Amino acid sequence: MERKSTNIRQEEIKAAVLSIIFRDGLKKVSTKNIAKEVGISEGSIFRHFKSKKEIILAIMDDVINDLIEDLRRTSLENSPPADRLYNYLCKTVTYLIENKGITILLFSEASYENDNEMITKLNYIFNSQKQLAVKIISDGIAMGLWDEAVPVTDFATLYMGIPLSLNIEMVLSREKFERNNFCKRMYDLILKILKKS
Amino acid sequence: MERKSTNIRQEEIKAAVLSIIFRDGLKKVSTKNIAKEVGISEGSIFRHFKSKKEIILAIMDDVINDLIEDLRRTSLENSPPADRLYNYLCKTVTYLIENKGITILLFSEASYENDNEMITKLNYIFNSQKQLAVKIISDGIAMGLWDEAVPVTDFATLYMGIPLSLNIEMVLSREKFERNNFCKRMYDLILKILKKS
DNA sequence: TAACTTTGCAAGCAATTATTTACTTATGGA
DNA sequence: TCCATAAGTAAATAATTGCTTGCAAAGTTA
Structure with missing residues (x-):
């Protein structure tokens, strides 16, 4: 014992x-x-x-304290927006890959339970990521680096699809997901949207 | 009775x-x-x-017969790739919005149950959408309309993030999700990736 | 050593799960 | 009209769920 x-x-x-x-x-x-x-x-x-629910909520709090707060720091740095955006995306991807169960927990448990407390936390996690991304993009536009015609909130919605796509790919093919350079490849794609034409 | x-x-x-x-x-x-x-x-x-499982599998089969087969037809039309891509995206978005429970069922039930038969079906639904999108993009590139440097499978992964983002937004804010022109807004964004520079 | 708190366990709780049973009754073709 | 079949029911099934209880023992503090 x-x-x-x-x-x-x-x-x-x-x-x-x-x-x-x-x-x-x-x-x-x-x-x-x-x-x-x-x-x-x-x-x-x-x-x-x-209770069992408290365990799930505690894990969600870990995500907030570990991932979200780290992303917040990255978003508010004063390095070039392009560097920030790259680090921001890669930190998210790395975190999701290294904490495998978390993606499933976040995106499935809340819609399974339909519990208000859980949905509130998930909402915070999801919207923080979105808003912090918006911050980086807005900075880049304000600095004259990126296309001011880009609708930033729409862009953030599209951006959030990246971790969600990653999640589904991991659910569908557990181990053998091709994560090599995943964040770099996605970064290159979305950067094209931001570029001035 | x-x-x-x-x-x-x-x-x-x-x-x-x-x-x-x-x-x-x-x-x-x-x-x-x-x-x-x-x-x-x-x-x-x-x-x-x-069994109860058979009910879930039957609903997944409905998605395959209704949505996926419709998308297949759209993808294989010989209208301009830009029109096809727009219709393709909007059909998906409309279907998900009109069949509300389906998005949650698809993306949560399979990872909840971890059942092989379900995951196989979800995999088919997910990959069909990806591959049919790849077809449209490849056509556009072959016709000289779009940038041949775009990595089509990466693009398809990013594209799949759109319905996934939509799903999460609907889970998080049930009724009051701003679906107005959602597909048009997302379409405009991803089109910028495809454009020749 | 004594007193107290924390961590552990086995056993049991009521509630819920998907499914089966044994039986009844409505429907549609002969 | 007859009768097999399909569609219905209430009730019981065994298994599992999250959680509580009563008690033992380990750790901590005095």
Whole structure:
């Protein structure tokens, strides 16, 4: 009966959830299976989280604290907008590839549960990414580097399709997705929209 | 005790599933709730479908027969590629907006269940759309209308982000999504990538 | 050492799941 | 009109769900 602190167990539980999602699908994320994955009893899970929903919300908070805050910093740098946009996109892609279960959790769990708290968090994650992208593009246009005729919010909607496409490709072909230079290839494409003609 | 033929009940059951998904979320799609929505007993459902999974697969088949086959026709027309691309995109967008539950079903249920048969069908739906888009773009390039330097498969990946973005926007803001001219706006953006410089 | 808190477990909870059962009744062609 | 078939039901099925309980033992602080 090895004992670990709640902090550690919380991390183990969140990691277990993501592993199960990526390996077996969202349906298999039951408290019973989480317990088995961590190596503790089912009841113990409720020592560290008050409900299953709290686990999911905690993972979404991790995304906000890790990814979104990192993206915010990138977006607000004062390096050239082109560099910022490239880093911005690649950081997102890298994060999604390295935290595999997260993409499925984000884009499926909220529409599965239809839970208000989850949808609010997902909305924040999604719209933050959009708005921070808008910031970079607006800067580039204001600096006279990019085409001022580009509708920035529409562009941001199209931009958000990139991580979403990546997500679906990963769901459909789990391991063998061709991620080589994925962000560079997508970056080159969208840059053409921004270029002055 | 009104009685209807299996054909009719199957349509009612599929429609009920989509209604429940859009109104209450995927989680509420239980045989009990489907029965209530249709107005029959739970057991009756199994007179018309051999399992719940068969209902989902039947809806996916509808997408293949209705949307994908329509897109195939559009893609293979011999009208100008620009017209074809515009119609192609708008048909997809219109279909997704008019069949609300379908977007959630397609992009969430497969990753929820992690079922091979479902993933195979989703893969077919997704890749057909991609390949048919590739066909239109390749035609445009071959006719000397568009930039031959555009990497067509990368472009198709970016293109697929459009329906995916639409899906997420609809999940996040159910009714009040600004769908006005959505396809025209997205079309104008991606056309800039294709234009010769 | 004593007292207290935290972490652990096995067992049990009520609720829900998809599906099957055994039986009834309506419909449509002979 | 007869009768097989198709379409309906209520109720029971076994399995699973998230979560709670009661109690034991490990860690921490005094």
